[in-house]
Amino acid sequence: MELETEKEPAEKAGKEREQVRVFAPATAANLVCGFDILGLALEQPGDEVMMKRSDKSGVRLLKITGDDGRLPLDPAKNTVSACVQMLLKHLGREDIGVEIALHKQMPIGSGLGSSAASTVAGLYAINLLLGEPLSKHELLPFAMRGEELACGHGHADNVAPSLFGGITLIKSYEPLDVIQLPIPKDLYCSVVFPHVDVPTRAARQMIRSKIDLKDAVIQWGNIAGLVSGFFMNDHALIGRSMKDVLIEPTRAILIPEFYEMREQAMVSGALGFGISGSGPSVFAFASSKQTALNITNNIVQHLQSKGIDSNGYVSAINEQGPREL
Structure with missing residues (x-):
């Protein structure tokens, strides 16, 4: 995928910084019927990146915590540092030195946009460090390159909501066109991550390459209904x-x-229920925080009764996206 962002000269940036600390949120992608085109940002969990200037040029990934040693420290192979390298090259700032520490606060391979949250945190951090020469929209293609590195497919349904916050619709990929949808009042998310392994690549390979027209019509109607429900603040729809x-x-x-x-x-009162991203996490919408809490607790207890450990979360929809800590 080619980067569609026009090059921005570094002199357009504001005041540069010596160090920053950034949080970027987890996401629930697809929202059941919107495969690869719909996603939302969660208040929790998420990942943190600490980034500071160095006298030695180049990008170095010094430390990763919370990953049980599963992620590479090689700057060219980790999505956080690799995307920072791409952005610095794009801006003609490869002369500067950057040191990065990544703190994973969410499960890897959970279906909650783990790689997307890390990548977005890293891109948001380097942009702050350089005085914000690029807008969030200009950062998005770099984040999509990170997804391509992480899972072989440069989709935006995780990185877009993590970067922009709220609920996002990817209207098209060629050209890239992302629309932010309204957030209905009193809409909460119940999220449960069962401790089972469902690799993203394997999950994508199982998807049918051909579909019946009658199924497509049903799916189009559901997508249109879901988007309409967001605009109309209609929980039932x-x-x-x-x-x-x-x-x-x-x-x-x-x-x-x-x-x-x-x-x-x-x-337990869910409005609807489905798989978050490629799974194994599942999520439900609820009309109150208490209902979302009940849903999460009941699912966690059910899994425990079957000998399956899990992480449960209750979250409002994150309207901000990444934030400086």
């Missing part, structure tokens, strides 16, 4: 639009107790 006849039936096979978790969510 949001709930009845959260149905996926194309991707979920296949991916659900990879997630133990998926349909049982759905049942737990719906009887």
Whole structure:
């Protein structure tokens, strides 16, 4: 994928900084029926990046915590440092030295946009360090390159909401066109990450390459209904639009107790329920924080009764995206 952002001269930047600390949020992508085009940012969890200037030129990734040693420290292979290198090259600032520490505060391979949160935190941090020469929209293609490095597919349904906050719609990829949707009042997310392994690449490979027209029509109607529900602040419409006849039936096979978790969510008051990203995390919308808490607790307890550990979260929709700490 070519970077579509026009080069911005570094002299347009404001005051440069010596060090910054940034948090970027986790995301729930697809929102059940919007495969690769819909996503939202969560208040929690997320990742942190600490970045500071160095007298020695080049980008160095000094430390990663919270990853159990699974992520590479090689600056060219880690999405955070690799995207920082791309941005510095783009701006003609490869002469400067940058040291990075990445603190993973969310599970890897969870379906919650782990790589996206790290990448966005790194890009937001280097942009602050340089005096913000680029807008968030100009940072997005670099974040998509990070997704390509992480999972082989440069999609934006995780990085866009993590970068912009709120709920995002990817109207098109060629050309890249991202739309921020309104956030309905009193809409909360219940999120549960079961401790089972569902690799993103494997989950994508299971997706059907051909679909029936009747299924496509159903899916288009659900996507339109979901987007309309966001605009109309209509929780009932949001709930009845959260149905996926194309991707979920296949991916659900990879997630133990998926349909049982759905049942737990719906009887606990969920508006709708589905897989977050490629899984194994699942999420539900609720009309109150207490209902979201009940959904999360009931699913976690159900998984525990089946011998499956999990992480549970309750979150409002994050309207800000990344923030400096």
